[in-house]
Amino acid sequence: MVNWATDDDPHRRLPLSTSPTAPAAPATPERPVPARTGGRAGKRQAITQGARTVFGREGYSRTSIEAIAAEAGVSTRTIYNHFEGKDQLFSDVVHDSAGQVADAFIATVEKQVTGTDPRTDLLALGRAFVGQRTQFPEHFAMIRQIKAEVQHFPAAVIDAWQQAGPQRVQQEVARRLQQLADAGLLRIPEPARATVHFIALVTSEITIRPYGSPALGPAQVRDCVTRAVDAFLHGYGTDSAAGAPR
Amino acid sequence: MVNWATDDDPHRRLPLSTSPTAPAAPATPERPVPARTGGRAGKRQAITQGARTVFGREGYSRTSIEAIAAEAGVSTRTIYNHFEGKDQLFSDVVHDSAGQVADAFIATVEKQVTGTDPRTDLLALGRAFVGQRTQFPEHFAMIRQIKAEVQHFPAAVIDAWQQAGPQRVQQEVARRLQQLADAGLLRIPEPARATVHFIALVTSEITIRPYGSPALGPAQVRDCVTRAVDAFLHGYGTDSAAGAPR
DNA sequence: AGTAAAGTACAACGTGCATGGTAAATTGGG
DNA sequence: CCCAATTTACCATGCACGTTGTACTTTACT
Structure with a gap:
């Protein structure tokens, strides 16, 4: 329901004053640095990797979630489990x-x-x-x-x-x-x-x-x-x- | 049925040798320079004009024929009467x-x-x-x-x-x-x-x-x-x- | 091994859009 | 004013895709 890429009124401005590096997330002791190469977070990496490839090759609007999923070797549903949307x-x-x-x-x-x-x-x-x-x-x-x-x-x-x-x-x-x-x-x-x-x-x-x-x-x-x-x-x-x- | 914009095998090459200015069309005596501002050919002008605007603003894939038609003040069907397709x-x-x-x-x-x-x-x-x-x-x-x-x-x-x-x-x-x-x-x-x-x-x-x-x-x-x-x-x-x- | 989290397959819904057909309306030239 | 070319409104078809729900399977950690 977001779909800002086809929004009618884009270009709202943002105050740039806030510290560029967001305040570090509050520790999240539940997941004490899971191996970034490992399975769960590894999927995320694969998705962003594949997404970069496909977005670069196809452009935003031409890129389908399916194509990213294929490139990353995951299912489309997994993408939606990691990210809100395209x-x-x-x-x-x-x-x-x-x-x-x-x-x-x-x-x-x-x-x-x-x-x-x-x-x-x-x-x-x-x-x-x-x-x-x-x-x-x-x-x-x-x-x-x-x-x-x-x-x-x-x-x-x-x-x-x-x-x-x-x-x-x-x-x-x-x-x-x-x-x-x-x-x-x-x-x-x-x-x-x-x-x-x-x-x-x-x-x-x-x-x-x-x-x-x-x-x-x-x-x-x-x-x-x-x-x-x-x-x-x-x-x-x-x-x-x-x-x-x- | 053309749809090269989503083609899988783009980048066929073209011999650039042919004269850059196409050989002048063979006179077309049927239409002896109709007033370029007039009705029939004027529509075509309006379409290309509007198309330029919308393509520039939206990009190729985001641009719909409907949007071009609206911008040009013509019906979508007229666009297909003048051009083969998008x-x-x-x-x-x-x-x-x-x-x-x-x-x-x-x-x-x-x-x-x-x-x-x-x-x-x-x-x-x-x-x-x-x-x-x-x-x-x-x-x-x-x-x-x-x-x-x-x-x-x-x-x-x-x-x-x-x-x-x-x-x-x-x-x-x-x-x-x-x-x-x-x-x-x-x-x-x-x-x-x-x-x-x-x-x-x-x-x-x-x-x-x-x-x-x-x-x-x-x-x-x-x-x-x-x-x-x-x-x-x-x-x-x-x-x-x-x-x-x- | 066991369990909870994460991933997957599959189906479904709704939307947007390119493209074509057809019959009525319009328009421009004679 | 009439005719032929053109334009339009409207409808229909088919596809591609974002997004979600659900039930099943796999994975990883204890």
């Missing part, structure tokens, strides 16, 4: 998935961005960023679905997703760029804009790529990032270009 | 709409890019590009739907769309950038990449913007383009940045 399942999957992707990104950056010289750092940062898309294709397929259907999901779901994923990732990129700027290695008048510009450049070729064409190979991706970083550093102007930025 | 209607609408948008873009560029100085030209080019998105919101809403659902449309439709719209637009941008490079006002080693980078930069802030947030005002959009163009020209590096591009 919509709640979807928000859960999106939220979880976004969190995992953001975690992976931040971990990679931590490991790969070594601080030797600015260009190397930017290359590592850029590769980590586009690496998300190649490592989690299902997730980003799902994200494309959301972007197309924002209007049909309640604002609370969108906000939760944004906070769990994209905002954390973007903040991490901004932090790294700022470090370089603070060291005098970049000239960044407006950090927010520079961050967006950096992300846009490194993802440009895989975003604007003609749709339906085969995915780029790893070597090509590396090349794209390299050229994007060089464009980010030096631009395409010549000395004779009039009107310096400032 | 899928053919969709491809037609996408193709037409993409063509119109590309036409408008090229016309604007022709008028606005005056060739006085490189920065001014790039600003005009950038504004024309993002102007598409503000002038044709319904079209781009529909494009987002396609991007999310590429896998569910036959390759022929995708290719036709790409040729009618995005490729023409991108080619025009490339041409203008090349002119500046030829005049020694830009340093462009790889034209295709530079084009993509330019497009990515000018659209960055409206693309990466947190979803669900209110659209930017005209003044903000101008500002975005200005900063993007400056980034495109000069980049964010300092003199001390190691590893020049070449």
